[in-house]
Amino acid sequence: MSRQRLDLGAAGEAAAARWYTDHGYEVVATNWRCRQGELDLVVRKGRVLVFCEVKTRSSDAFGVPAEAVTREKRERIRRLAAAYLEDAPFRAREVRFDVASVLDGQIEVIEAAF
């Protein structure tokens, strides 16, 4: 992956993290990795734990970013979340999956996307 594209992704993830802190969330982890892959962003508010997949695009020529979250990707994120919860330092009462769609600096968060 080119340097440029990695930067774009990192910028998008930073923008998403900012959005969550602005909305009263606490960032728990960024780029949490295990053998099966990586979770972009984990945030919490009270006892609600949110796993967020961040999709960043510089234009909508290939559709809006959120459309790139396929069924396979959603299933992978669920598995990763389960792995994360096993090691989590606290017990979450409620778990939510969000998708943050970053397009040309504009951020849109779809809460409870799947």
Place this chain on the structure above:
Amino acid sequence: MLATISSATVLGVEGRPVTVEVHVSSGLPAFTIVGLPDTACREARDRVRAALLSTGLPWPTRRITVNLAPSGVRKVGSGLDLAIAVALLVAQEEVEPAAAAGVGFLGELGLDGALRAVPAMVSLVEALDGAVAVVPAAAAAEARLVAGHEVRPVTHLREVASALMGEEGWPTPPTPPPAPPPPPEPDLADVRGQPVARLALEVAAAGHHHLLMVGPPGSGKTMLARRLPGLLPPLCREHALEATRIHSAAGLPLRADTLLWRPPLRAPHHGASPVSIIGGGTAVMRPGEVSLAHRGVLFLDEMGEFAPQVLDTLRQPLEEGEVRVTRAKATATYPARFLLAGAMNPCPCGEGSVPGACSCSDAARARYRRRLSGPLLDRFDLRVEVLRPEVDDLLRGEPGESSTRVAERVAAARERARHRGVWANAELGAAALDECAPLSDGAALVVEQALRSGRLSARGLQRVRRVALTLADLWGCDGALGSDQVSLALSLRADPVGLSRG
């Protein structure tokens, strides 16, 4: 954001109203159609999306759920495309819900937004809720055959959208030129000689008695049968609508401006499969030949060449006037009340009715006759032998009586049947028969002789009495059936070449 739009689907030939509900909510972009859609209907997803985008209308990149209610009815085909597209516009608040209230939408969308016709338009429009029907312009004439709806023909999704948004009025397409008059039906005057066959045709038309003609090749069986629909009275409005609905459901071309007023003639080839005769099919249910011949004539030429199981599928429709086709995915009932006219050779070589001319072996002859099962043969009230016309008749004979003259007598006979409360004498039940057609003493004697000699069975007796009653109607006789009518009816139910002996 929720939108509800009315549309319709078709089950067999019956239209069913469908409510298209569209819900647009936040969530990952997705488009799901629920409510028992078939494959073509589910593919509306891709057509509607492309049509909206290429028309320059907005497409929500959110979670879209389309529900086709009632969810128990299977939705067939692409006719719901337009309704789904309009519902999406309402759900996105591009169109006021009030603008689409009381309007039904029908039609398939092309990827460019153009509107295409779908089959069964007559049944679909009938089933629509609401007083206004928006239909593809190509099917507007068919939609207008149904009374009680204001029809709005459109050619493109853009026209629908701008009319609903109040930007422009509904388009007024040019009125199509009047359709050319139908080709004249063949006239009975062309038939020379053949007095018995002519009488049989007249009786068949007057009383709706099924007719079997047996005779050598070239004796004019086909020519005679093709003149049978011309003798039948025109259909009443209700029957014309039934026939039109079936032809529309089968996707057959209809005359643009009018219902099917003339009884149809269907003459399937003897290679026909059971499904093509009774209807059905795996993916899309389609009415068969028996239903296309509803209120008209089903002519089976070379009846001995049809596969026996094909002929036996005719028994249910002949008895009940409808066919029920059951498949794994759906059951459909098609009306099928037709006049059956059969023609066949007396044996495989065709010369069996001329003494000494037949070259078939006894076994071949027996096999040929077994093609017609006893129960089917029994359904024919009229069984006549048709011989090659005399040379004198062909060369010097006068033209026969015209179809118009015969049709007048047939119409008068049908009128008398109507006073008995039936559509034709063939529909009279046993009790009604006793009441309106008692046997005179002479007739009773003729019947007794036939019964004693074994030429007539108890069930055959009912059929002979119905034919005799039709003869009385044609001759304008009242009261008890005379011996001449009964004898003639008996001879019209003859067994000229020993068919039932097999």
